[in-house]
Amino acid sequence: MKNGHPHIPEFGKKFDLRSVDPAETNGYSKEEAEAEIAGLRIRINDLQDRLYADERYAMLVVIQGIDTAGKDSTINSVFQEVGPIGLQVASFKVPTPEELAHDYLWRYKKQLPERGHIKIFNRSYYESVLVERVKKIAPKDVWQRRYQDINEFEDYLVRNGTVVMKFFMVISKEEQRERLQERIDNPRKQWKFRLGDLDDRKLWDEYIEAFDDAIEHCNTKTAPWHVVPANKKWYRDIVVARALVEKLESLDLRYPPGDPAVLGLKVE
Amino acid sequence: MKNGHPHIPEFGKKFDLRSVDPAETNGYSKEEAEAEIAGLRIRINDLQDRLYADERYAMLVVIQGIDTAGKDSTINSVFQEVGPIGLQVASFKVPTPEELAHDYLWRYKKQLPERGHIKIFNRSYYESVLVERVKKIAPKDVWQRRYQDINEFEDYLVRNGTVVMKFFMVISKEEQRERLQERIDNPRKQWKFRLGDLDDRKLWDEYIEAFDDAIEHCNTKTAPWHVVPANKKWYRDIVVARALVEKLESLDLRYPPGDPAVLGLKVE
Numbered sequence: 369m370k371n372g373h374p375h376i377p378e379f380g381k382k383f384d385l386r387s388v389d390p391a392e393t394n395g396y397s398k399e400e401a402e403a404e405i406a407g408l409r410i411r412i413n414d415l416q417d418r419l420y421a422d423e424r425y426a427m428l429v430v431i432q433g434i435d436t437a438g439k440d441s442t443i444n445s446v447f448q449e450v451g452p453i454g455l456q457v458a459s460f461k462v463p464t465p466e467e468l469a470h471d472y473l474w475r476y477k478k479q480l481p482e483r484g485h486i487k488i489f490n491r492s493y494y495e496s497v498l499v500e501r502v503k504k505i506a507p508k509d510v511w512q513r514r515y516q517d518i519n520e521f522e523d524y525l526v527r528n529g530t531v532v533m534k535f536f537m538v539i540s541k542e543e544q545r546e547r548l549q550e551r552i553d554n555p556r557k558q559w560k561f562r563l564g565d566l567d568d569r570k571l572w573d574e575y576i577e578a579f580d581d582a583i584e585h586c587n588t589k590t591a592p593w594h595v596v597p598a599n600k601k602w603y604r605d606i607v608v609a610r611a612l613v614e615k616l617e618s619l620d621l622r623y624p625p626g627d628p629a630v631l632g633l634k635v636e
Numbered sequence: 637m638k639n640g641h642p643h644i645p646e647f648g649k650k651f652d653l654r655s656v657d658p659a660e661t662n663g664y665s666k667e668e669a670e671a672e673i674a675g676l677r678i679r680i681n682d683l684q685d686r687l688y689a690d691e692r693y694a695m696l697v698v699i700q701g702i703d704t705a706g707k708d709s710t711i712n713s714v715f716q717e718v719g720p721i722g723l724q725v726a727s728f729k730v731p732t733p734e735e736l737a738h739d740y741l742w743r744y745k746k747q748l749p750e751r752g753h754i755k756i757f758n759r760s761y762y763e764s765v766l767v768e769r770v771k772k773i774a775p776k777d778v779w780q781r782r783y784q785d786i787n788e789f790e791d792y793l794v795r796n797g798t799v800v801m802k803f804f805m806v807i808s809k810e811e812q813r814e815r816l817q818e819r820i821d822n823p824r825k826q827w828k829f830r831l832g833d834l835d836d837r838k839l840w841d842e843y844i845e846a847f848d849d850a851i852e853h854c855n856t857k858t859a860p861w862h863v864v865p866a867n868k869k870w871y872r873d874i875v876v877a878r879a880l881v882e883k884l885e886s887l888d889l890r891y892p893p894g895d896p897a898v899l900g901l902k903v904e
Contacts, residue, residue: 421827444719451712452725452756459721488720548903558894559689566903626826635816635834 375607376592383584385576385595390540392597401602405445408609413449415613418621419484420454425619426481426530429612430492433537434575435565436547438598439490442537445605446612447488456481459490472496472514473521483529493518497582502574515585522591532591533615535608536583537598541572643875644860651852653844653863658808660865669870673713676877681717683881686889687752688722693887694749694798697880698760701805702843703833704815706866707758710805713873714880715756724749727758740764740782741789751797761786765850770842783853790859800859801883803876804851805866809840 374394377383393401419425431439447455458479467475473493481487497514500506506514522532539547548569551561568575587593594611598604642662645651661669687693699707715723726747735743741761749755765782768774774782790800807815816837819829836843855861862879866872 440719440721443721447720448717450720451708452715452718452720452723453708453711453727453758455720456724457720490721545903552894552898552901552903555894556689556891558898559892561894561898563895563898569903623824624827626820626823626829627831630820630826630829630831633820635813635820635837 373592373594373611375594375596375611377583377587377595379587379589379592381584383580383587385538385580385583388538388595388597390538390543390597391599393600393603396603396606398600398602401600401606405602405605405609408606408613409446409449411613412447412609412616413451415616415621416450416454416486418623419486419616419619421484421623422619422621423484423624424529425621426483427486427616428481428525428530428532429486429488430494430532430534431488431490431537432492432494432498432535432579433598434539434544434572434579435568436544436551437537437539438601438604439537441601442535442598442604442608443488443490445601446609447486450486454484455486455488457488457490460492460495473517480525480530493521494582494586498575498578501578502571515582518586519588522586522588526590531615531619533594533612534586534591535594535596535611536579537596537604539598543599544569544572641860641862641879643862643864643879645851645855645863647855647857647860649852651848651855653806653848653851656806656863656865658806658811658865659867661868661871664871664874666868666870669868669874673870673873673877676874676881677714677717679881680715680877680884681719683884683889684718684722684754686891687754687884687887689752689891690887690889691752691892692797693889694751695754695884696749696793696798696800697754697756698762698800698802699756699758699805700760700762700766700803700847701866702807702812702840702847703836704812704819705805705807706869706872707805709869710803710866710872710876711756711758713869714877715754718754722752723754723756725756725758728760728763741785748793748798761789762850762854766843766846769846770839783850786854787856787859790854790856794858799883799887801862801880802854802859803862803864803879804847805864805872807866811867812837812840 419427431442433439443457460475463475476489476493479487479489496506497511497518501508501511525532548561548565551557583593583595594607596604596607687695699710701707711725728743731743744757744761747755747757764774765779765786769779793800816829816833819825851861851863862875864872864875
């Protein structure tokens with residue numbers, strides 16, 4: 369995972385999350401990162417404005433990671449300068465009876481972004497090969513077939529103008545311990561803590577195995593995974609922000625020209 | 637419109653938009669306003685976080701105003717610090733055939749906020765007594781009955797935990813002329829300009845009359861109208877932001893206490 373895209377795993381290769389250092393900072397200091405993120409946030413806002421005006425593309429941003437990996441805080445930080453008119457977040461929780469009565473991708477397809485908009489999936493259809501596998505909600509022959517479904521779905525989206533950006537947040541087990549402990553000890557954060565979070569923590573190794581397979585099987589040129597070291601929030605944020613800026617810049621977004629009948633008109 | 641709420645018209649009284657000075661700044665300088673708005677934005681973000689944790693209330697923010705009155709830019713400015721997880725915007729355009737096949741409030745009810753969230757209606761059900769009246773889409777006996785529908789609807793929302801905040805942006809006809817001219821002359825803004833905007837401008841007086849009646853008939857203690865002088869963007873923003881802060885503070889929002897079984901727990 370070096371050069372051009374230091375955080376995209378090699379395509380078609382076995383992937384091992386243990387090879388990623390969650391505390392990696394690529395030589396950055398906190399001060400350097402914070403100076404850079406300020407400019408990246410403004411650039412993302414400018415590019416989102418062009419995306420909106422240009423109206424050719426939508427952007428889907430998928431954010432995954434184990435509990436406390438910082439999904440919410442990444443969203444709030446990276447998109448801080450972007451106004452809410454062209455930016456939406458869909459947070460997926462336990463499926464409702466209506467959602468369960470449909471195929472497993474149905475509830476995600478309902479929430480896809482319209483052209484000109486950025487939609488963030490805070491958790492996503494990847495849960496169907498993660499929590500559903502680890503908690504044995506879906507049997508192996510069912511979840512194993514889903515990698516191909518997901519690849520086909522993402523390929524379909526990209527061919528139809530929805531850019532798909534996927535970020536997997538990596539924290540260490542010790543970092544998760546500290547963050548869970550903080551939720552218990554800080555009265556402003558207690559409401560976020562569920563006892564079930566500790567059950568999930570006991571399944572750490574099973575989750576890692578599911579993450580490895582999901583990243584390996586669904587890391588495609590069309591919609592690559594960005595595996596983001598996330599112990600240091602300031603490094604995490606520049607990795608995500610820079611990937612978004614690079615992608616948006618590659619789309620050559622333009623403000624459409626005005627109606628020729630309008631040019632030079634004087635308003636009375 | 638003085639004291640406590642300088643921008644809420646007197647309830648049950650005839651209302652005349654011409655009595656509002658669109659360039660009013662209440663003695664503020666631009667510098668003072670910009671210093672104050674920075675703090676208000678941070679306070680709104682803090683209160684939104686509590687609203688989300690507290691989970692008892694939703695907040696609906698209705699923004700109305702004539703073309704170029706600054707609806708989008710108010711949203712982007714006032715909510716600049718609020719992350720997208722608990723904040724959504726619904727922008728209402730020409731109704732779709734599916735929407736037209738339902739009662740006129742249907743498409744707005746579908747977009748109401750869930751508890752813990754702030755939802756901004758960028759234009760709203762008020763269009764049913766504004767553009768539909770001015771453009772003669774609805775006959776007089778139809779739109780006249782709608783004020784009562786709307787009052788009953790808002791009363792129902794408030795009794796059921798959705799706080800309703802309504803802002804009407806007032807600009808002068810000369811200010812609109814300058815802003816439309818800017819859209820024509822600035823290549824980055826031309827795509828926003830439609831020739832139809834000039835037809836609407838010709839109906840200025842008819843719109844003012846419709847605004848007067850909508851504000852007069854739907855200005856209730858439950859859901860008052862804030863009539864916001866909006867020629868000066870910096871004054872407009874503090875009027876809106878301050879009203880939101882006051883309302884959110886009045887709700888006594890709290891972080892729910894943690895599960896007693898969790899207090900003092902050590903994570904392993």
